[in-house]
Structure formats: structure tokens, C-alpha cells
Amino acid sequence: MTTLKSKLQDDLNAAIRERDELRSSTLRLTLTAITKEEVAGTTKRELSDDEVLKVITREAKKRREAADAFAKGGRAQQAERETAEGELLAEYLPKQLSxxxxxxxxxxxxxxxxxxxxxxxxxxxxxxxxxxxxxxxxxxxxxxxxxxxxxxxx
CATH class of the missing domain: 1.10.10 (Arc Repressor Mutant, subunit A)
Known part of the structure; x- marks a missing residue:
């Protein structure tokens, strides 16, 4: 059974091979956040898929907030980048309710x-x-x- 974390890792490797800078940097940052979560606390542990989803959700939310902040600050290019990263992460999340x-x-x-x-x-x-x-x-x-x-x- 493939875990969500290993899927992220596989997708990162594919993105690196394809020279997809946006995808590889976004996934790299997300995997770093997951690893940070795994070593936070007294004992290192493997996160469950649900916990990994929470990390991805938090990362996606950060991207949306950053995109808003950049857009308000008149920095359209950075806003676009953050939006693209947020959308990329959303692909790993369950579809949002309408x-x-x-x-x-x-x-x-x-x-x-x-x-x-x-x-x-x-x-x-x-x-x-x-x-x-x-x-x-x-x-x-x-x-x-x-x-x-x-x-x-x-």
C-alpha cells in the first residue's frame, strides 16, 4: 500500500526528472514540513495519511494567504507563484465541498x-x-x- 507521503516523494522524483521547478520546489517544501512534524515531539514517528493531509492542508492555506498578501501588496508575480503552489497542493487533498x-x-x-x-x-x-x-x-x-x-x- 502506498502512503500519501511516499506518493509525494515519487511525484517529487518525477518532477525533478521532468525539470518541473514549480512542482519540485513545492513538493520539496511540503515533504520538509512533513518531516519537521515527524521529528517534533519527543520521539520521531511516521505520520499517518490523515496527519500528512493536515500538513498539506496547512501548507496549501499558507500559500493562499501568501498569495492574498502579495496580491494586495501589488506583487502579482509572487502572488501567481503562491497561487500555483496552492493549486498544486490541492491536488493531493480531498475535493472541497461545494x-x-x-x-x-x-x-x-x-x-x-x-x-x-x-x-x-x-x-x-x-x-x-x-x-x-x-x-x-x-x-x-x-x-x-x-x-x-x-x-x-x-
Whole structure:
């Protein structure tokens, strides 16, 4: 069985052979982040695929934030590069939920939380507890929170 980390390693080797600078540097940085995570803590360990996904998600998010910052600072070339790296990393992540799919999960969770008696400001936490496991890795926290707030207000 191929692990996600070994797939990244294989893809890196292929990118180096193909002289694909963008892909090889992005994968190299991501593998470095994975290795850093593996040696953080008291004992070195192999990350599970889920943990590797979390690292890739974090790296992709960093690229998106950097792209935004560069774009706002008028540095289009760097913004483009960061965006390209983020999109490259997204290929390794599960497909993100569409707004409609996220909406559906949130609507059900709000109904479930209200049925359990969650009202007012406390409802947000109750709804997030129901939604988060269902959308883990499939939608960004900010998107989820915004959708939940919208439905609690409505």
C-alpha cells in the first residue's frame, strides 16, 4: 500500500526528472514540513495519511494567504507563484465541498442542535461540534463558521 507521503516523494522524483521547478520546489517544501512534524515531539514517528493531509492542508492555506498578501501588496508575480503552489497542493487533498453541499450539512446540524435544545450564543458551539466531523478536511474552518453563523441568524 502506498502512503500519501511516499506518493509525494515519487511525484517529487518525477518532477525533478521532468525539470518541473514549480512542482519540485513545492513538493520539496511540503515533504520538509512533513518531516519537521515527524521529528517534533519527543520521539520521531511516521505520520499517518490523515496527519500528512493536515500538513498539506496547512501548507496549501499558507500559500493562499501568501498569495492574498502579495496580491494586495501589488506583487502579482509572487502572488501567481503562491497561487500555483496552492493549486498544486490541492491536488493531493480531498475535493472541497461545494457551497451547496456545505449549506446542506449546516442546515441539518442547526436543526439537530436546536432539537437538542441549543439556543442563542451557545448554539454556535453545539452546531460546530456536529458539523466539524462531517466536513473535516473538506471545507475550511472559516467557511464553515460563516455558514453556521448565517443559519443561526436566519
Amino acid at each position: 457551497d451547496a453541499e456545505l449549506e446542506q450539512i449546516v442546515v441539518q446540524a442547526v436543526a439537530e442542535a436546536r432539537a437538542a435544545g441549543a439556543e442563542g450564543p451557545r448554539a454556535m458551539g453545539a452546531v460546530m461540534k456536529i458539523v466539524n466531523p462531517k466536513v473535516a478536511g473538506l471545507a475550511e474552518g472559516g467557511r464553515v463558521a460563516a455558514a453556521v453563523k448565517k443559519h443561526l441568524a436566519g
